[in-house]
Amino acid sequence: MKSRHTQQEGFLQVIDQYKKLIFKISNAYCTDPLDRQDLRQEIILQLWKAFPKYDDQYALSTWIYRISLHVSISFKRKEKRRKKLKPLPPDPILASREAEHQLEKDENLNRLNQFIAELKKLDKALMILYLEGKSHEEISEILGLSKSNVGTKINRIKGKLKKHFARKKH
């Protein structure tokens, strides 16, 4: 059995490896900077909680995607209640102030985040995985959907995308 030190170090290495993904997911799910920070914190804590049980017969990336996206969906679902009872937030584990400012200036990224913000909670997850270049099979494994359902949903998102950008042109 691994010692606490090795396990914790191992976990921090994993987070370091996937910090960009956690950052992108939180930005896709929330528009408010404080909410984004809260979501990042929540994802990291849930990953930490689940890390001792990680089964290495599955790909680490699949495990990270699955937990991060499920936490994000649940985070959005409980949004109203969370805001009502929110205690003071602790300092962020994943600090990113400079990155937030930098990204705000990027027009293309803003358009992309705007489009993702209009999608439903599950569609957001699907879109993120698609943008990450995951195959339909991988997406269905991560989100627990059938392959055909993934295909249908992606086609629907494509339709929404066309409408969204046609609207913007006019």
Place this chain on the structure above:
Amino acid sequence: MELDQLQNIWKSYDEKIEDRLEINKDLLKEASVRKVQSYLYEFRLENYIELFVDGFAVFYLFKFLLRNVGEFQFFIPALILMLFFMADMAWNIYKMVVSDRLTYKNSLIHNLKTVQRLKWLNRLEINSLLVLIPLFSLAFIILIPKIFAGVNIFPLMGQWTVNYMIGSTVVAGIIVLMLRLFPDKKMEEALGFLKEISHYESEENA
């Protein structure tokens, strides 16, 4: 714009944030304990509300006792109720002291024991309702007409009082059963979360 174009924008994201994200390793434990504290936020809020109600009841009953020193039939139930509220105040203060032990400065295992203690106190409180509801609701029935309308209920007491005691015992049983079947969800979540992450420390001690 097509999905493929969006994919390229998404890929460029990584380069833009590459060196701008840093991990504060030391905050992992602090953030975990803060999360547990946030699970227990409602529990603590309820404690404060109960404490306020207890304080108000003790103050009011004390005034009532001073006005009714000679009337033993009211003085005794009021005294019993006042002692109950005082005991409840002490109980709530104790629960707050225990929940204050929940801090990131303590080990995760210590924090786990604190939440387990709070859960045990909650269970004890739920079980005590089996005695408290029948006993104290009778005292309430005697005092409320006297306090608010100046009515002495003793001449009206009879078989219904016995039926009332039996009925309130049944009600207490149902309330206790419901509370045990549906325990404080947040407390369970806090406990579950701490149990999982305290593995990191228990493995070190093993």
